[in-house]
Amino acid sequence: MVGEAEAHSGWAARLRRFACPPPMEYCEFCRAEIPAEHAHLLDVAGRRLACACRTCALAFAGRVDAAYRAVPSRVQAMREFYLTDSEWSGFHIPIDMAFLFHSTPQARPIALYPGPAGAAEQALSVDAWSMLIANNPTLADLSPDVEALLVNRLRGRRDYYRASIDHCYALVGLIRANWRGLSGGGEVWDLIDSFFARLRLDGDGLAEQRHD
């Protein structure tokens, strides 16, 4: 009844969305109206994502020295990944889920991991990061600040993604918004599962990332 590309939302939802579109969002740089799916620019020093129209996003594309960096939204599951449990423990990240990247303002690699209060930071030793890259050479061309190695080792999983930073912050936001009580509550863990389930679909190239 519906096309495969849109298999994730029903005809009634799409008709409603068309007839009563959700309120518009605005580009933080030129105040133009932008659709719900839009580009983001990373405020590098503030570690914050800013919503942007296409024109403004393009203006920053390829500029590495600017205060804002374009975030090309993408995710790729890394099928062959080499990281032993003891190497992971050596990173001293207190939970089994984190994203690791090179931070330009701090001039070193760092790991951020989500928690009830947002993202917390764990410094990574340059040696540990170099070892990770040596064992997994595709990490060598991660774009600093805007692209990360996203790790999910929850419930015995060993999933590794090369993910743009907007995906990583989406996970952080999801957890902060839905955390209840001491252990988070059942809901947040289901949402984390769903997040990674969708990431796996996207990372397998079954769903296209759109931001126009």
Place this chain on the structure above:
Amino acid sequence: MPDRDRARLDSSLCHIDVLIKAIEEAPESSAREPARELIEIVLDLHALALARIMAAAAACEDRRLLSTLAEDAQIKAMLLLHGLHPEEAETRVRRALDRLRPQLGVQGVGIQSGRVAVEAGRLVVHVFAHAGGDGEQRRAWRREIEQALLDAAPDLEEIVIVGLDDVDSPASPDNDLSRAALARG
């Protein structure tokens, strides 16, 4: 419902997407907004009338009227569109899974539904599935399950099925460990 009517309903629903796309991509942007508004008004008129019909049916002592309305495919489609169907999305989805179970069973796919929850228009279905087959085959099953759930709940913005990736490995019980670990973080 006669097959002819069923086919007509299906083709209408299918055509909606094509027409929406055509309007959204129309070169004359001045025509786009009136077209959208026209649809909004017509939908509103129908929604108000349907809501009154359903209220009258619900007030009726004979409960059969309400269930006849809710089960008729043609009427059901309109009730779902306007958010007036008496059954919650969770119930409809659970029923769809129940109907799907024997069909997938003969193909060697076992599914058991766990939590089914709707939040902000997004439905999360936890499925415990066991099946053989390669990645391609599992993706085909996933599509089949997703399609059946979407047909049951076309009013949802998004359906996420959790658990189909784990068809080869039994659900691991170490959740509590990682949950405790995250709580510390």
